[in-house]
Amino acid sequence: MSATRLLVLGVVRMFGRAHGYQVRRELLSWSADKWANVQPGSIYHALKKMAAEDLLEKIDVEPGDGGPDRVAYRLSPAGEQEFQILIAKGLSDPAAGNAELCAAVSLMPALPRKYTISLLRQNLVHFEAEERRSRMSLEDDTWGKPAHVSELFRLWGGIASASREWLTGLIGRLEAGEYVMADDPGSAFAPPAPK
Secondary structure (H helix, E strand, O other), X not given: OOHHHHHHXXXXXXXXXXXXXXXXXXXXXXXXXXXXXXXXXXXXXXXXXXXXOOOEEEEEEEOOOXXXXXXXXXXXXXXXXXXXXXXXXXXXXXXXXXXXXXXXXXXXXXXXXXXXXHHHHHHHHXXXXXXXXXXXXXXXXXXXXXXXHHHHHHHHXXXXXXXXXXXXXXHHHHHOOOOOOOOOOOOOOOOOOOO
């Protein structure tokens, strides 16, 4: 899974139609270049690649100001399906990676509240198990490794604990009605553009 792919699909979906410069400007305003390593070249590459994969439809071409033409895109039905798959994986699967989780959290208002909570709970189960596994590894003195290797179990346990605490808090905030989600009045993210 690629955080850039999810973010580009999400921003095009949010605008209904967008060209590369709009996507780039929006993602830079979110500082996605820092937390997801999204670079201008990767945005344009993702747009072209996903258009070739029929996930995006080219809908308009505007002459560029002394540069290349600006191509406007919108999500195809396959692009909407890909967006739903990637955001669900980013919120629920810890193996997806940190950048992917960050991308999914930044786009989570595109999903209904209860569905988002259920996806986050799946991720929470993993971190609870990882925290227990790390604690058990520290308590097991028969594992036969050099003593200093136990610091890795402390590190992994600490990361799992911090992730669990953050997820528990986020789920609680969502359950309390914080953030405007897709099924709330005044949705922060537009539904997919009509075809």
